[in-house]
Structure formats: C-alpha cells, structure tokens
Amino acid sequence: MKALYRAGRAAYELDAYDRAHSAYTSVTRIDSDDIDGLRELKRTEARIAEQLTGVNFWAATGPQAHGTKVDHANFLRRTEARQTETHGRGLFAVEAIECGDIVLSEKALAFVPSPAVPESFHLVIPPAATRGTFGTQSNMWTAVIQKNIIEYNSFGYAHDLDLTSFGNAALVTPGMDNKDGSMGLWLHSSAINHSCLYNAEHSFIGDMIIFRATRGIAKDEEITTLYKEVNADYETRDTALPTTGRKTLLQQAKEVLERLPILNATVEPRTVVMMFEDLLAQIQDTYSEEFYRDLPRLGLITLNRYCAFAYSRNDPDKALEHAFAVIAAHGYTLTITGADVELDRTNAMLAPQVVDQLMNVSRTQESKGQMAVVSELRELALEMYIIINGEPSGFETRYGKARERCSTRA
Template identity: 25%
Template sequence: MAQTTEEVVNSYECSPDKQQMVHKLSISLAGDTPSRKHSKEDILRRHYQNLQHLEGCAKASQVKQVILPSAYSPSSVPLDDLQKISLDDLKLETHHRGCFVTGMTITPPYQFSETITIIQDESGSVASLILGFQDDSLLNSGASLPQNSTVAIKEPYVQMNEDSGYVIRVDHPSDIAVLRGDDPAVSMIMQFVAEKKEISPMEWKKEGDRAYLERKYSSAIECYTQAIDAGLKECDQTFVNDAYRKRAFANLAAESFQNAKADILSSCPEEAVDSKACFTIGRAAYELREYEESKNYFEKALQATPNDVKARKEYNRALARIGEQESGNYDFEKMIASVSDRHVRLDHADFNKTSAIGPTAYAGRGVFTTRDVQAGEIILCEKAFCLPNMYSGDGPTDSVLYNFNNGSQTRKFAQVALFQQLVQKLYKNPHLNQRLLELYAGDYERSGKEGDMVDGVPIVDSFLIEAIRIKNCFSSPRISRNLMKRAPPVQEKELTSAVWTRAAYTNHSCVPNCGRAFIGDMIVVRALHFLPAGTEVTDQYLSPDASFMYRRNMFPQSWGFDCACPLCSAEKRSPDSAHQKRRDLATKIKTEATKVPISTKLSTTTIKHIERLTKKLEDLHEPGIYATLPRLLLVHPNIWLMEAHRASKNHAKTVKYALELLRNFGFVNALEVEFQFEKGGLVNSESFGALRYAAEAFEALGKLEGKEKCMDAARRMYVVLGGCDVGRDEFLASGE
C-alpha cells in the first residue's frame, strides 16, 4: 500500500508517556461505544505503513517498549459457557465478562515491542488486536498470528486507540485460541467445526501424519485427538491405540511430556508396553526430571532390545542424574567446560537433600538445613526454572518494560525477556505452574484459579508472573569464577536474569550464612561456615556497600520486609544522625579518592589525606555496636587504600589495609591473621581479592606463614565464589 509523505512515524512504537496519556483518556471513556471514524481502509493502510517502517529501519537501533497496562484477571470460563458477540458490540475499558469474539487475521502480524494484527469478523467489521505478552523474536516457530488465522478471544478487553479508534488487548495467553492460517490441517478442523462436515477417523489420522511430518505438532495433536474420538465411537480399539501412540510422538516432539507419557500408557496395558513405547516414556520422564522413572523405562527398553544404542545412552544419562540428585556429586570440570556463549542450559539434576522449605517466624517460608552442613559444603544445587541466554554488561539496553501498575521501568533486556519467557513456559507446560505460582508475589491479589485447566490450557495471569519475577529473580553471569579475576574482560562480567524456584525461598540477611555461584543455568549454594541441622539458610540481596539508611528503605520497598539480621538489628541502636554523619563522610572520601585514579602515581600527601579521612570514619563507628559486626561504609575506602599502597609497593601498608578490609567485611580476627570462616564474615570477590593481595604482600615481606594462612582462606573462598574447586590452584598461581 502507498505510504503518504506526511505519515512517516511508526505509530505502533509511540512513547510510554503517550501510551499512558491515551490509557488515562480511555479510562475516562469506560463503557462508551468506541469511535468508528476510522475506516477499514485507514486501519489497514496504517498497519501496512508501520510494517513497512519496521522493515525499512534497523531493528537493532530501536528500543523495544513493552507495556503492562492496568492489571486485570484472565478469563477462567470455558469457551462453551460464553456468549458470542460481534466486534460492533464492544465497549471501551470493558472486559466483557461472559462473552467472546471471533475473527480472522487479515494482515501479516507486526512483531516488535508487541504483536499487532488486524482481525475481521463475520459481519465485515475490523479491529486491531494486540498480544501484549509475547515477543516473537524470542520464538523459533515463526509468527504466532500468521495471516488468515482464526482467533477466539475470551472476555475481550478493549482500549481506546488513536490509530484505529479502539484495540482488543490480550495480555494473558490463555485468553486467546488461535487456529493458524499457515497450517493445512486448520482447513479440515474448520470444516469439521464450522461446516459440520463428516470426517472419517482415517482422514483425521492421515492429516495428523501430514502435520507431524511438516513439524506442525499442535495441529497433529488436534487431528490425532479427533481421530481418537471418532475411533472410540466406532469401537475400533486397534485404530485408537495406534492414534494414541502417534499423538504421543507428536506430544513428545512438541515438548508436552506429561501428555506424551499419558498417551503411550493409553495405547496399551502397562504390562504390554514395548521397547519403542518404553523409550518414549523414558524420554518424557527424563525431560520432566523424573529420573528414577526414566531409568526404569530405559531398563525395560534394554531388556527387550539389549543392543539399542540410543536406549543405552539415555539409560546412562538417567543414572548420572540420579547420582547427582542423591549425592550432590557433580562433574564440575565437565560442567564448566560445556558452558559457552551459545550453551548455558546444562543437562544436570537438582540436589536438595540437605535442605527443605519450611515456615519462618518472620518472613513466610524459608530454606532450612535438614542435617549438619560443614563449611563449604553444598546446601543446594539447582537448574534454573527459566534463564534467557541474553547477557549484557553495563552498556545500553534494547528493551524496556513499563509497568503502569507500579510505575516501574525495567531497563535490562534480560529481565524483559525473562518475563515473556516465563509467561510462555507456564502456558506450554501446565505441570510447571505450581512451582512458580507458589512463590511470593508481594501484594498482588490472586484469583486462586491461576494454573487451572480450562479449554485444555492452563489459566496464565501475566501480571502475577511479573509480580513473582520482580520478587524472585537473580542476576547471574555465565560462570561465577570468572568474576574473581582482578580485571575480568567485559564479556565475563555480563549478566542475565533468571528464576530458580527453590533458591528463591532463601531469605535475606546482611550477614548471610551461605554463598551462591553460577555455572551456566545451575546455581550452587554452599555454607559459609558450619550449620547445624534445622538452621535457616540466608543469602544477601543487596551489595555489601549499602548504608544502613539505604538498606532500611530498600528492603520494604523492593521486597516487602524489614531486615532483622544481626547487623541491621544492631545498627538500629545507632541514631540516624550518626548514620548520616558516617554516610556523608563516606561520600566525601569517595569523591576525594576518585579525583586521582589508582593507575596514576599517587603522592604520599594524597594517600595520607585519604588515610586520615578513613580513620575519622572508623572512629564514628560505635565499638559497642560494631565490635563483632561488618562496618560496610569503610569497605570502599579500605579497597582504595589497599590498592594505592599496592601500586606504590608499600607491602606493609598493603597488608594492613587488606586485613582492615577483611575486618570491615566482618572477619574480626583478620588483624591477627587467624582467618576463619566465622559468623559475620562476608564472602565476595572483594574479600577474596583482599586475601590475595595480603598473601602477595606477605610474600614480599618474607612472612611466609602469613601468606599461607591467607592463601588457605582464599582456597576455601574460591570454592564458595566459584561453586567448586575446578581450576583453583592454577587460578591462584596465575595472579589473574
């Protein structure tokens, strides 16, 4: 279609401020009939104009602006119980409870920040349709709304729109059913449903076979389902059993593993399951992480066909996973070697034998040890529930998620991708819903129907998923041990955002008793010191340089709790005026110290000036409060002084400030070089670096006993920070 010279702006990518303004205007018109001033031709012209604009510019240079409008509940009513209405019956800012609309997509979809297409109903009326929950660039199956698709939208939500008068907005994937227009099997399904055409069981099965060979698994599953239903009516059990088995293979290919298992077992009695069926169930059980069941079925497959190489390989994989589950023994060297830019999703089982989720007296549920755990021992090793392979450094982002419900802006594209992938994962894997939906979601009001199966799909509340993501996601590198390098390359500092559903139950403490590390999509949680059975496992949510006043505000604001850890409880006894003095002086020291970079040769006068300010800051910490606790505001001044003296080759002062740094991280015996992992010490890359600098300086001073004590502590710290001891000695010897 022709593009007019004055219309060169992509109207589908308007700013969030404008969207919010239109949204407010739309709310003021709630219940009104939408304006019909835009003709079908105008709506189509604008849609093709936007498609042309998107294709004509570099997508990489644009920022995706994903919008979460005012929250509303997904439909929980079966389609058969809803009343059909036309597009002309729709009202603004109305969710049309008890109703549904149908239509056909008459344009190719626009896919960038949102998926947008134009639908037309039986009367010829048209409307813009927005899928707000899905970014098709993250999918491998092509467009989710190809042209000539038939859609049914349950309890549609309508908003005002300047381009088309109004739009139907779908934010929950369970609110829309799609029969894809690029699928030949759809025409048969439509003839059967709309035209009431009689189709034989064999025709259904043949069309299912065709769709399966074309890798259109959802259509194959639907065709086999119709074949099964028709075959049952004709009492042809042999035919039905064959259709069940074919549907099982389609479900396995579509990664619908629970259904694949059920179909195989429906195709024949348990005692009559053959080698191929056993293999299929074994594969499905493996993907469902039911490794013991998987092993048993592969054993049966091998009993029937002992020389089956594929079955033997899968059997050995299941045995390896069972070993990991039971003992927590992982081949960490192999695990680390397998991680690459393209490969971060690893094939390993979870280990949680030494921990359990239970109630706490102060913060809902938490993680507790089930037996005595030694310092450095694994408490938990878990595969991510969802982890986008999208890592970014500190550079610009290409995605922003605007949440109109709380005014937040999520500017890390991995977090935006995580939200969208979580929505899709729950929709496509109903058996996983409970794992995610049990997590804390702040004050988001649940309906209680989330995850229920309606019309063959689970009810998915996208707003609830985002509320859960905000409270439970972790930032993670590809491999944590790389962050321990003194100057890691930019790509090794890049982070993604992910959810680990068991680790998410770990509550916060500013002086935690565990440390976490990441290897691909595996999180490894280890004890920092001896933990008796029944001890609550605590982690750290905020960076250790945060002042008390900052932490006091951030915890309720971000996670909905007031921290009652030993450090916060003690610091509450110090008046706000004292905290403010310390914070102001720490800010002053940072300003003074950053005037001259460490790489520049520092004058003695500059170093002594920072030393005097740091001593003044130290004196502002009340001994009665901080005698055995971290003094976090002193951390960065100590880091600067340690590095400044190291650059000047003043080894004695390097030792002094390295040990001061350890003391300010809570290792109160560090000054006597009697370093132990003790309650209150913070294990992180900075304390690890302090040990290495101290060891280096001790060696230069000829104090080898001091060097060895620091190196011994660094070796133990390495295991916690890196998740394992792989490459430890080489790393410490390299001086990286």
C-alpha cells in the same frame, strides 16, 4: 523399544529421573547392546546420584554454561521451607552443613537468557496489575505462563527448538560486553530470606543457582543470603530490598561519608594516601565498639583497599596492615600464629575483595619464607572463591598457580 526410549527422554527433561531410569532399563533389557539406551541410562544414573549427594563437576560445566541450560539435577534434600517466628516463610537446614559445602543447587523453573544484540523491547502489563514488566522480566513472565499451560494442558503447545531441545544445548550466544542480563525463577530458593549477616552465598552456572555455606550451618538453622552486594551504598540497598517483597533480618547502620575530599590530580600520591588514612581514622571513630564489636564495618572497606594497593610496592608491612583491615571490615578475624592460620567467620560477609586480600597476605608471607602459612591462606582463598563463583575455574588465571617448595624456610 523406540516408544520406551522416547518416554525416557521426555521423563528426563521433566526431571523425573526415576521414570526415565525405568524406561531406559526396559530398553536395555530388550537390547543390552543398544548404544543410545546405555548412554542415556548412564546419564540418568548420574542425575539420580546428584539429587542425593550434590556432587557435580562444576569445573567442567561452568566456563561453557553462560546463558545455557546445564545438564545437572536439583540438590534440595538438605533444606526445607518452614514458617519462621517473625518474618513469614524461610528456608531451613535439615542437617548440619560445613563451610564451603553446597547448601542447595536448583534449576530454574523458567529461564530467559540475554540476547547478544537486543532487537526489540517487550512490555507486558497484566490486566489485574497496576504496573508492567519489560525486557527479560517480561520474557520470563511469558515463559512461566507457558510452563503452566504445558502443565495443565499436556495435549500440546507451541514448538520452540531452544526450549524443547534435549541435552546440554546452548540457548543463546552471550553478548560481547560479557554483561549477562539473563533472568530466572527458582521456586525452592525463593524461600530464602535476606540477612546482612548471611550464611549462604549464591552463584549461577547457566540456568542453575548454587548456594554454598559461608560458614558452618547448624541443623534447623535458617538459611539466609545477601540480596545486594556488600559494597552497594546504603541508598541502593535500602531502595532495592523493599521492591523484592522480602524481609530484612538486620538493618545496617547508615554511613554518610559527606566529608570525603575531592582530590586534585596534582596532589602527591603520598599525600593522598595520608588523607585516606586520616579519613579512615575518622570513620573508624563512628563505629561504636558497644554495637559493632566483631561485626562488619562496611565504611572501612574501600579506603583500606586503596591504601593496601598504594603501599604494596614500597611498604609491605603497611600493605599487610591494610589487607588485614579489609578482611576485618568484612567481619572476619584472621589470626596467624607461627605456621597456624585461624579464621573466625561467625559474623562475616563474604566478598571477592576478601579473596584478593587473603592472596595479598599470602604473597607477603611468601616473601618472608612462611610457605606453610602461604599454603593455608591459599586454601582459604580458594574455598571462598568457590563459594562465591560456584566452581574453581578462573582461580589460577587470576592468582597464579601454587608454587611448590621442598622445604619451609624460617
């Protein structure tokens, strides 16, 4: 019975859940009251269910999973890698996926957490390469090599308590600055190509990457994501993308804001806002309707955010106008008609500031007594927050709890 139990533990850690289930079932047949066997059988059945449904308890996992190996199974059945017509391999949906649903969740082949206080600098230069890797990249390179050694030489390997521990054990304590320099390698997800008009957003929980649909995805549609954040300047995006060895589906137009004024601290705030609005009008004119109709206009995001904040205390209507402008600049079309809220995401780029502005719009609507609209906007904001963050923890801390109302005022 002990041999079966150990075989089940080994199979579980190798993600061979069917073999683990068979071993634990045999354990419980020998002793139906074995506590360890029953516990591990239940845990294995939960992983098998996750492989089929992708339903995981992210709220319970996320906050504690910084820099850890999470105890969840891969959920890959909705996607498969195929050849594209124009840009090599890609990942495609094998079934329709609704907005906000999990596209895939995958545990890392190799995962290197960031040390709390780096004590050494590692540099690896492979003999056949012309350049080296350093830091967590070199540690991950070593981890991948170790995995291959284990795979092809199953007779033994160097023991490391962190790497061989069972269950949901933390690998390392995160640094005090909360900057996670962890690095991982995800094989299935690596087939996903970049698009500036992407349809899936990724987030991380421990060593697991989660992709959620930012809009409805049709069967056989290619899954794409954004490699750099929406607000990254053009030079950063243009420099970083080629180094990844991946191809871009849509080249963003280069916006050079050389006329941005240097503002003196003594200038009146109202004057500064007026200068921002004047500059916004000039930037807006550079976006041709012929080419940018219903597309994101990234050059309008930051200044509209500043203006929305500046007007938030003394001019709610102007604040609302700029909040809508921020949302529109990301490619969304938000329409509020009476108590109905509609959001067109066809060519949208999801970002945290969209969630912020949806909540700002909801607060303005709340001040007007439009509680039905407030509820819908909050639901949209929460959905987007989960897509970006992977799970809902922290939403109420950032935006507060929903207020209950017995009736809706006109």
